[in-house]
Amino acid sequence: MNMAKRVEAVDVTAYYGSFKAIDSITMTIEPKSVTALIGPSGCGKSTFLRSINRMHEVTPGAKVQGKLMIDAEDIYDPRVDVTAVRRAIGMVFQRPNPFPTMSIYDNVVAGLRLNGVRKKSTLDDAAESSLRAAHLWGEVSDRLKRPGGGLSGGQQQRLCIARAIAVEPQVLLMDEPCSALDPISTLAIEDLIGELKDRYTVVIVTHNMQQAARVSDRTAFFSIESTGDPGRLVEFDDTTKIFQNPGEKKTEDYITGRFG
Amino acid sequence: MSESPMPTKVGPDPTVHSGPTLGGGAALPRAGRGLERLFRWFSTGAGVLVLVVIVAIAAFLITQAIPALRANQANFFTSTKWLPNDVAHPRFGIAALAYGTVLSAAIALVIAVPVALGIALFLSHYAPRRIATGLGFVIDLLAAVPSVIFGLWGRDYLSGPVTDLSGWLHRYLGFIPLFGSGGPYGNSILLGSIVLAIMVLPITTALCRDVFVQTPKANEEAALALGATRWEMIRTAVLPYGRPGIVAAVMLGLGRALGETIALAMTLGATFGVSIDLIQVGGNSIAANIANGFGEANATGRGALIASGLLLFAITLIVNVAARAIIFRRREFVGGQS
Numbered sequence: 001m002n003m004a005k006r007v008e009a010v011d012v013t014a015y016y017g018s019f020k021a022i023d024s025i026t027m028t029i030e031p032k033s034v035t036a037l038i039g040p041s042g043c044g045k046s047t048f049l050r051s052i053n054r055m056h057e058v059t060p061g062a063k064v065q066g067k068l069m070i071d072a073e074d075i076y077d078p079r080v081d082v083t084a085v086r087r088a089i090g091m092v093f094q095r096p097n098p099f100p101t102m103s104i105y106d107n108v109v110a111g112l113r114l115n116g117v118r119k120k121s122t123l124d125d126a127a128e129s130s131l132r133a134a135h136l137w138g139e140v141s142d143r144l145k146r147p148g149g150g151l152s153g154g155q156q157q158r159l160c161i162a163r164a165i166a167v168e169p170q171v172l173l174m175d176e177p178c179s180a181l182d183p184i185s186t187l188a189i190e191d192l193i194g195e196l197k198d199r200y201t202v203v204i205v206t207h208n209m210q211q212a213a214r215v216s217d218r219t220a221f222f223s224i225e226s227t228g229d230p231g232r233l234v235e236f237d238d239t240t241k242i243f244q245n246p247g248e249k250k251t252e253d254y255i256t257g258r259f260g
Numbered sequence: 261m262s263e264s265p266m267p268t269k270v271g272p273d274p275t276v277h278s279g280p281t282l283g284g285g286a287a288l289p290r291a292g293r294g295l296e297r298l299f300r301w302f303s304t305g306a307g308v309l310v311l312v313v314i315v316a317i318a319a320f321l322i323t324q325a326i327p328a329l330r331a332n333q334a335n336f337f338t339s340t341k342w343l344p345n346d347v348a349h350p351r352f353g354i355a356a357l358a359y360g361t362v363l364s365a366a367i368a369l370v371i372a373v374p375v376a377l378g379i380a381l382f383l384s385h386y387a388p389r390r391i392a393t394g395l396g397f398v399i400d401l402l403a404a405v406p407s408v409i410f411g412l413w414g415r416d417y418l419s420g421p422v423t424d425l426s427g428w429l430h431r432y433l434g435f436i437p438l439f440g441s442g443g444p445y446g447n448s449i450l451l452g453s454i455v456l457a458i459m460v461l462p463i464t465t466a467l468c469r470d471v472f473v474q475t476p477k478a479n480e481e482a483a484l485a486l487g488a489t490r491w492e493m494i495r496t497a498v499l500p501y502g503r504p505g506i507v508a509a510v511m512l513g514l515g516r517a518l519g520e521t522i523a524l525a526m527t528l529g530a531t532f533g534v535s536i537d538l539i540q541v542g543g544n545s546i547a548a549n550i551a552n553g554f555g556e557a558n559a560t561g562r563g564a565l566i567a568s569g570l571l572l573f574a575i576t577l578i579v580n581v582a583a584r585a586i587i588f589r590r591r592e593f594v595g596g597q598s
Contacts, residue, residue, distance in 0.1 A: 055481065060389075086484065087487030088487075090486075093485075097478035097482045099482065101501055102500065110483075111486040111487065114496070115487070167486065
C-alpha cells in the first residue's frame, strides 16, 4: 500500500498578524523520504512545517499565502476542508502530548474514532499495528487501559507517533520530536523514523544537526538575515551534500558551528 | 522597604562574638525569625478557626434542636406535617421540606448546567476575545445581584410567564407526571427552580470557563492535528480535561441552590406536600421554611426549624464530600501528565 505523497510548496509565505515569518518558500519533498528542516531559532522552519498541515492558521491572526500541493492538490484551495487535510497529514509535536484523560489504547485510536471508525476489531487491529510500528507494543501491550500520561517521556512520544500513524497519513510531520527526550529515547525515535520512511513521507524539524545527518535523506537549511526578518530557504539538497559540501557559505557557517 | 543592613555585615564583624564562624553566612544573624514564627502561628490559627466554627455551628444546631425533637409527636424523618407550634401536640417532619429542597435544586441544575457549559465554552473557545471579556464581565455581575432581588423579580415579573409556560407544558406534555397539574399555576417548584437556575448560573459558568481556558494548548493542537473540528476538539481535549472542574462547578452550584433562602421563600408556594408535579402551586424548601417560619415560631417551633437546619447542613456536607470523591477518583488520569 503506497500512501506516501509528494509535498510541493510554491511561494509559501506565512504571517503572524502583520509579521512575516517565512518568505516565499519553494521546495519539493519527495514521497518515502525523510526531509530534515534545520536552521537557527526563529528561521521559520517550524512555521513552514505547520503550514504543511494547515496548523499554522490555528494561531489567532496567523495566515499563509502561496500554494502547497499534496500530490498536485492545493491544500490552501478555499474548497478544501481543513480537517480533511489534517486527517491526511499526521503530526508529532515537540513535547509529547498524549490526551491526559485517555488510556493508551484510546489515545492511539483517537484519530480513527474522529474518522468515525467504531468497529472494535478494526480499532484493536489498528492499535496493535500502530503501537508495533512505533516500537511501543512490547512495553504497553499488558496495560493498554492505563492512562497514557503515566508513561515515560520517550514512551509518550512513541505513543504520539503511534497515534499519528494509526490513521495511515500520507505525510508525517515531526516538530523537533526528540527535543524533550533523553538520548536513549532519542535513539529509539530516530531508528523509528528510519523505518517510517518506507511507508510515509516524513518531514522533521530539528535543532540537532547530527540528528539531521543521521535520519534524513534530504536537508533544507532555513535562515534569517536578522531578528524581525522573515525566514528564507537558503539551501535544499541531499543531506550528504549539505553536510559535506554545501553550496552556500551561510549553510557551511551554520553546520560548522560558526553561527546560529 | 527598609534599608537592609546586610551589606555591612558581609565581612567579619568585630563587635559580634558568635563562636567559631562556619564559613559563608552561617554565623550571620537572620532577620525576621520572629516574624516567621508569628506568621506560622497566624496561618495555623486561621486553619484551626475554620474547624472550630464548623464544630460550633454543629453543636449549636444539635443542642437547640434536641428539646424540640424530644417534644415531637411525629416521625421527624418521614412526616410531611409541619405543626411544631401546636403547644398541646407539636408534630413536625422534614420529608416535604427535604424533598422540596433537593427537587428544586436538582431541577435548577438540570436547567442551569447545560446553559452554563454552553456559555463557558462560548467564552473560552468560540467568542472573539473582546466579546468574551465583555460577556464574562456581565456574567460575573449577575453573581453580584443580591438574592432578594432575584426573589422579587421572580415573584413579581417571572411568575406571569412561568404561569403561561406551565399551562403550555401541561397542554402538550401533561402525560408526564411532572406536568400533570391542571392548575392553578404560579408560585411553584418550576418558578423557584428557574430563579435558582439563574442564580447558580454565574458561579458555574465562571468556574467552567476558568477550567476550559486552562486546557493545555498541546492537547488542543493534538486533537486539531488529527483532523478534529472545533467541536470534536472540545470533546476530545477540552471536556475530558475539564471534567473534575465541571463536577466541582456543578457541586458548588448545587451547594448554592440547596442553601438559597430568600429567593425561594418568595417564589415557592410554601405548602407541605410531596409531589412529583413541578407546575402546581406549592413547593417548599428547608431554608425557605426557616425564613418564612422563624418570626412566628414559639420555642418548640424554633427548635424544629433548627433541627431542619441541621439536616440541611448534613445534606450540603454529603454533597461536598461526594464532589470531592468524584474529583479524586479521576485524578490519576489528569494528574499523570508531567
